[in-house]
Every structure is written in C-alpha cells, then in structure tokens.
Amino acid sequence: MKKYFLTFLIILISSYADAQTTVSGVKLDETITVEGKKLVLNGAGIREKWWIDLYVGSLYLPKKSTNGTEVVNSTEIAAIKLDVVSGMVSAEKMMTALDEGFLKSTNNNIDPIKDDITKFKSFFNEKFKKGDSFTFANVPGTGVVVYKNNVKKGSVDGQDFKKALFGIWLSNNPADKDLRKSMLGM
Template structure:
C-alpha cells in the first residue's frame, strides 16, 4: 500500500510540474500562453510585461520568438516568424497609440534611417487609423511573416496589407528593445528577466 501511495504522489508531482511548465503567464490580468503560432511556425514566449506611463498601466505586451534569447541584437538577427502581442489595459485613441509608437521610432533611429522606412511607417499608421479607438482589452498582434512582411491584426481583424520591408519590423522592435526603450522595466521583461 505505501508503494502505491508513493507512486500516486510521484505521478501527481509530475502532473503538477507539467502543468506549471505549460501554464500561461499572467500580466496585469492578461494571459500570455507559453507558445503561439505564426505562419505555421511555433513560437515561444520570450517575455511579457506592462507598459506604464506616468504611473498608469497602458498595455500588457508579450514577445514571441522561434527560440528564447536575452539580447536585443540576437532578437533582431533571429530568423523566422516573430510576434508582438499587445492588450490594452485602458481605453486608448488609435491616434494616441500610433503617435506613441512613432515617438518610440524617433527615439531609437537617426532621421536618415526613419526616412528610409517612411513608406512602411505611413502604411502602418494608415492601417491603425482605420480604427477610431482601442478600448480596454483590445488585442493588437504585430507579426513578422518571412516572405510576407509585417502583418497587423487588431481585435481578430487583419488591418491593411502586409508591409514587406523587414527593416520596418526590426525598427518596431527597437521601440521596446532599443537604447531608449518606451519602458525600461518592460524591456527587461521582454528579454526574459523577471526583475
């Protein structure tokens, strides 16, 4: 009888460990699964955190990559699909949201680099502005699809055409992972640090 109890206990421990390994990460009440699929490629959650501004929680964000890595340079150079998942934590106007993204681009790129991707910035901005607002709980997916481009999906609906310039997706990543990130704590968390 004791042997069965030990076996049952061991099985329960293994089951609990397995469920922890596949459990979603909770960020400010938003669940981020450990994996996601983009263009038939399985991606792993590299990190997730909250973007705060003047003490207000603005959105929760997760970064999905083909494999975990902890440096911005390695992320930029990693081949394959990528996903940025953002869920708003308060009501936002889309003009407010896109203006913050463009400000992040300006902080992390010299003017000539921005000028070279301006058509992509304009296309992304126009796709976002087809929405008037992003109420609390709006999901924004910004995917890199090899051979396709940057794809924007908001609330489950694809917005605009894919933007083929790979430099644009790399530029977007620098908003959160660049030398002057939108939020230093969020940058650390997206890079996989819990502190």
C-alpha cells in the same frame, strides 16, 4: 491508492496552472502559431505611464533570447503582441507613441521608412478599447503582418521597417527600458 492518485492529480493540475503566465490580468499563451510556425513566449511586461498600466507587451520567438539586438536584426519569424489593459489607450495616443518610438529606434532617421510607417499606421484607424490585442508578426517573405484581435489588418514589407518597429521595444534605446527587459526575459 485512491488517496495517492487524487494527491497526484491535484499536484499535476496545480503545476499546470502555475505554468501559465499572467501579466496585469492578461493571460498569455506560452506558445502561439504564426503562419504555421510555433513561437514560444520569450517574456512579457507592462507599459505604464504615471503608474497606470496601459498595455502588456509580449515577445514570441522560435527560441528564447535575451539579446535585443539579435532579435531586432533577425530575419526569422517573430511576433510582438500588445494587449490593451487601460481605457486610456486610444488610436491617437498610440499613433503619437509609435511616432516617438520610431524616431528613437531609428536615431531620428525615419525618412527611408516614412511610407512604410504611414502604411503601418493606417491599420489603426478603428477605435481602441480595453481588451484589444495587437500582434505584429515578422513573417519572412511577407514582412510585418499586423493583426487586431486575431484579424489580419495588412502587412508592411521590408527588413528596415521590421528593425525599426521591433526596435521600439527591443533596441538599446527603447520606449520603455523596464518593458524591454521583461520582454527579453531578463
């Protein structure tokens, strides 16, 4: 009987270990809680340039979805998490990438959210290092709340800004098509 129990215990532990998601060395939580709401990991992938992994992008939603347009346009709580896996990611490089991403996601029409983008970028004035984690959580009634290493940096109100920000990764014209596909669990 002990033998069967031990075998069962090993299978149970192995199953639990397999249920965890690890991308480029980053162990991702299957669920996170934002403002008291539980979100599930929808998907995750790697943003790379020149074959170098830069960060792991993950998407957390109330329920899984493969429809990027719906996620971008949704007013529900949702979060995008970026885990830096390269020392080559700096605040300056991230600001340049965000500028390019906002232009793409808005079809070169950033004027209506220009002040929001400036406010958002002000949350990134500290030095970046490998292992840093950024979370952009859309919180109904509050806007997009920005966290660095689980410390709240501030928020930006407005659905248009949220759509542009989430569109960087999830629109039909994303910064990285493979990452979009992975975040949408496709």
